[in-house]
Amino acid sequence: MAKEFVSFKLEEFQSLYETTVDVNLADSGCHPVKLSELVDSKEGVDALLDCDLHYPAVGGTTELRDAIADFVGISGPQKSETVLVTVGAAEANAIAVASLVKPGDNVLVMSPGYQQISGLATNIGAKIHELRFKEPVSAGAPWTLDLNLVPIGVRFSVVAVNNPNNPLGRILNTDEMRAVVEIAKRSGAWLLSDEVYRGSERTSDEVTPSFWSMYDKVVCVGSLSKAFGLPGLRVGWLCAHPDLIQSFWRRHEYLTISTGILSMHLATIAVRPATRARLFARNRQLVREGYKRLEKFVTEHSDVLEMSAPDATALGFVRFKGIKLTSEEFCHEVRKRASVLVAPGAHFGAESHFRITHGVVPEMLEDALGRLSEVVRDLQRGYPV
Template identity: 40%
Template sequence: MRIDPFQSERLLSLWQNKVDYDFTETGVHPMFLHELVSREELDEIYASVQLRYIQTDGPPPLKEAICGLYEACGHENLLVTNGSAEANFLAVWHLVEPGDRVVAVLPNYMQVPGVARGFGAEVVPVYLRPEHAWGLDLEELEGAVRPGAKILYVTNPNNPTGAILSAAEMDAVVAAAEAAGAWLLADEVYRGAELDGESSPSFWGRYHKTIVVGGLSKAYTLPGLRLGWVLTDPELAATLWGYHDYTTISTNAVSERLARLALRPEVRARILERNHTISKRNLRGLSDWLAAHGDTFNFVPPRIGGVAFVGYNLPLGSTELVMQLLQEHSVLVVPGEAFGADRYLRIGYGNPRLLEGLALINETIERLRASM
């Protein structure tokens, strides 16, 4: 099996922990442990957690906490994974055979398209359109999801645009998948990050061949826990559990306990309120900075916290621009090319040093504008 380079993750792997200004996070700046747990709770974990293999599909108390986020969710519907990335991988690994048709709504996090191509699938794009506030092209969707398609892949809320599908768009996605007999793979890891504080609807329960992926990395800003899940029908959940035996076997005992704490209703509310407050403040700063540059940038304001997809009018491609910012100022953003949309930058605006980094980017922007 040969795989395409995973452009966004390769960039982050090489540079994220080396730069002075990391604006690649697609959520608010991650929490510190002391923000999540009290000293008393930490002492209890220290005294009680045994560093052993835990229940490999997810311990019942954790499954109970996750089910609290959905309607009509049973333990048999869930498989707990090491991050949502493993959840996506297991689904594609099981479902895709050489020659299968996988329809992907783009721009998007490119793990599923990359892995699907690696397994021999034909990946067919359907686009969100910036001229429609990153709305879904419904005619293109209907034409792409043909009978026999294996997977229709969508991330909602969306990475990198920060858009959220409307009720009509969600209905159209379900109808297209159902008409084709395709599995609907819905990555919902950003649910809870909505700037208006209202959690967007889930695809769960709308169609019997639905796979919902979730996790604690984005809306909860706890990526270091590496805690995700698959929510689907019991038969498929059991099958994917068997595939999980070949990958990471189980999550870890410490992350499992911390995840249970994070999902307590009162703690979850506190985490989301923290993230909404930071996001709203920083988005104002980013919006003002973009507006000050006139027609250099074009921007559809995101509807979720932490991530913005910003178009630009400058005489170079997005990867080249990103490397210049990295080399000149130790500022890291993600090129739109990594999402199939060049002349865009994905800016993670949840960093507390956002305004400092934007001031440095100014220098490069002004130099490039002067050369036009």
């Protein structure tokens, strides 16, 4: 008998409620870039207006695929054939899972984590295992990857990681990256590395290393939605051996055919080294300033809230203490009372937490934090729910 379809709880929560609130802080990127920030010259505007609204190159233009390859650190004569341009990382992950996971397979995923891979693999009939980050015992200490909890003797078909991680913002260090590769190697598994937050580093100006060159059976996923601040373009990518890219491409033809031609044009501008550097600098500044505000807020409410400092991303993953609600109930209270949307920790596999985006313009964040403060204090006092 077919198992019941598992929906993507986080995305379901966001799509149901994000248009119903005054302030949406349940998204995972920075305040979006305006078209005028990306195309800021007369020649640029003319080139955009001159675009034929035809179907674009289905797998992405060679210029865009080359630029993405450079960003991921792929070189050699086949570099453009190593990249397939998709409709966001969402399509990229969906293609990768559909291609690499069969019913009954064992799949290892990070937890807490963005649950797209686990949901897709579950719906195919795979068994999910967790590569867990351990919650810190003392407030503010980092979450640590617990490699001892990875089941021994299980043969994984896919080991899926997300680095930097959503929702924790943790960047794996070199030893942790090597250990992840070893786990994949032991099973001969594919390493599916979702790297959409590369470029959103908070504590350094170095782009997080890719898993690309660390293992031959690697598939890297990227996107313009996060560190580039361009989620509305719906552009993402898959990087893999050219033969595998061809089989991903066959699925892409069924699913979406291609992303839009205007998106492809604008993506080519965004990924060029000079624009990329400018966008990363813009977004890192939002991340750094937003984090300071969020940190101050959490400190002022330290009797009820705590958070570990993220290395990257515009995300805070905040634990609430002494409030007897599930994370879903908590987020619904915040939504209903304050008209602010934050995302339940349960949708990442960690109860008693909520995820909040801080990389937005200061007025918006301050407004939301003020509203959140009132709700948190009410809930702490046991205000009737």
